[in-house]
Amino acid sequence: MNCITPSVVETEVSLEQFIPDHVFIYATAGSIRCYDGDKSYTFKAGEFFLARKNRLARYYVEKGGGEFERMIFCYEESLLREFQQKHKIEADRFNPEDTFIKIKPTVLIPDFIHSLRPYCDSTGKIDEAFENLKYEELLIILLQDQPELAGLLFDFARPEKINLEEFMNRNYKFNVSVERFAYLTGRSLSAFKRDFKMIFNQTPNRWLIQKRLQEAYFLIGKKGEKASKIYLELGFEALSHFSYAFKKLFGLTPTELAEQYYNN
Numbered sequence: 001m002n003c004i005t006p007s008v009v010e011t012e013v014s015l016e017q018f019i020p021d022h023v024f025i026y027a028t029a030g031s032i033r034c035y036d037g038d039k040s041y042t043f044k045a046g047e048f049f050l051a052r053k054n055r056l057a058r059y060y061v062e063k064g065g066g067e068f069e070r071m072i073f074c075y076e077e078s079l080l081r082e083f084q085q086k087h088k089i090e091a092d093r094f095n096p097e098d099t100f101i102k103i104k105p106t107v108l109i110p111d112f113i114h115s116l117r118p119y120c121d122s123t124g125k126i127d128e129a130f131e132n133l134k135y136e137e138l139l140i141i142l143l144q145d146q147p148e149l150a151g152l153l154f155d156f157a158r159p160e161k162i163n164l165e166e167f168m169n170r171n172y173k174f175n176v177s178v179e180r181f182a183y184l185t186g187r188s189l190s191a192f193k194r195d196f197k198m199i200f201n202q203t204p205n206r207w208l209i210q211k212r213l214q215e216a217y218f219l220i221g222k223k224g225e226k227a228s229k230i231y232l233e234l235g236f237e238a239l240s241h242f243s244y245a246f247k248k249l250f251g252l253t254p255t256e257l258a259e260q261y262y263n264n
Helices: 077-087 106-115 128-145 147-153 164-171 178-184 189-200 205-222 241-248 254-263
Strands: 022-029 031-035 040-044 048-051 057-059 069-075 100-102
Touching: 022 106, 031 106, 031 254, 040 178, 069 077, 069 128, 077 128, 106 128, 106 178, 128 147, 164 178, 164 189, 178 189, 178 205, 205 241, 241 254
Parallel strands: none
Antiparallel strands: 022 048, 022 069, 031 040, 031 057, 048 100
């Protein structure tokens, strides 16, 4: 179980952009923009929201907003199952489209966050003796105010099989493994590769690289974007690798393409 983190600054695009567990996030300072491949969400200090598990997401600190600090609670499935059994909770399925669900304002949550201070050490980790109790306390507060969240939090089903072509064209920029993509489309790895080959006539890895590079070519050659600004957002981990792959596919470097843009 992840500990509570009262003061963590998000400054870069994270390389692993998969949300494996439901995460409650309380913004304590600054503002942040979240993007899930389809929609952007902005949260400011004093707001709280729930990031849904089994989704892809990317986070950006808003310019002018300063450092973003947040307190998080990561709810692993084992804790949620135990809580549901303990409290005998039955829930109708609640499956909104949004990846980030804004929690309704309530004085109980800020008061709860303030009450944590005596139980946290200097790193923000709750004393182990109180950890489960505090996680449960927050759950009770959330469900008391928004009981429909039970249908989301206590849904333990695996992702269902979905339209692979639509999903990949929407999410190809996320830097996650092919295994993640397979899981999120409701397929085994072998079924994913088979279906992918039938739809795109390429392997997933080759298609992902070409798709990202084609988008990079458009952004640099038509929009004047800088390679150093976009390579992470397009799923590459290193600028050197991005530049090498770009030249291999197009026969010129990102810098040479940028020069053409500015000379035209």
